[in-house]
Amino acid sequence: MELLSKQPTLKLPEKMFTGDAWADVIYRGEEPSRARANVVRFAPGARTAWHSHGLGQTLYIVEGIALIQSRDGGILEAHPGDVVWTPPGEEHWHGAAPDRFMVHIALWETDDVAWLDHVTDAQYTGPRHSTRTP
Template sequence: MSVHFAPGARTAWHSHAVGQTLYVTEGVALTQERGGEVVTVHPGQAVTCGPGVEHWHGAHPDHLMTHLSIWEAPEPGSDVAESTWLEHVADDGAGR
């Protein structure tokens, strides 16, 4: 799925029952795993979050951003929810 973010837009903290890979196609992305550092991702780069890892992602405040969001397939017949949404990221972007 291709997702477009306006400058400074971001998701809330969330996790996926299965892994997720984000491949940035334009702009500049920011992402952070809970307890980790904010990471900058540029076009042509990808970042992967493992199953159940709480994280957020969005556009740098000065740049729009588009990424392809790729999920691992759940086991056939699994009743696994796609995402679990949590609290919003602090406005300073350092939502530790």
Template sequence: MEVLPAQPSVKGPAEMFTGDVYFDVIAKGEEPSRMRVNTVRFAPCARTAWHCHAVGQTLHVTDGVGLIQSRGGEIIEIRPGDTIHTPPGEWHWHGATPDHFMTHLAMWEAPAPGSGPESEWGDHVTDEEYHNR
């Protein structure tokens, strides 16, 4: 057994996020595990850029009110207790509503070593896309 000390929160990089987003790494998948788990905190209006994951992603909302959308789909409001699964390769974004903070656990697996990137990141979600609900 190993107790890992808490690490400082990290500000989400501007290439991947709009607005103020901070995350705490809970599990970084030391081989042979490839499991990744982060707590992610979004300020109002903050959101990810469009992205997809090679092996999919599961989100579990723990606090606040958020939004999520798959490319071509409707924007869906998410609340504490909601669990969302996006399958491998599905382009999507997620973040907080304009008037609430939102926190979720983000869980995903890295692909097998040598088989490509964990995630692909695309364009930022525009204000027009974000407010189109």
């Protein structure tokens, strides 16, 4: 057993994020492990750029309302306790609703991430569907 030392919180770069977002590394496996886990905190309106993961990504929503969209799909409004999977190679973005902070745990394998264009305001404010039923 090993107690891992906590790394400093990272401000996430404008090249890959719109608005303010910070990450705390939970785990970054060393070969042969490929596991990655971060707690990511988004300010209201903050979001990732479009991107995809070579082996997919799982998001566990901890706090707030997450907005998640795949290319050519609708925006999913996810809530605390929801788990969202994006398969390998699927272009997507995720971030906070415009009126509240959002925290999720991101789980993925390897650093095979393709960062693409930023999400436009028109894409960000598109129609949503919620994981909660009325």
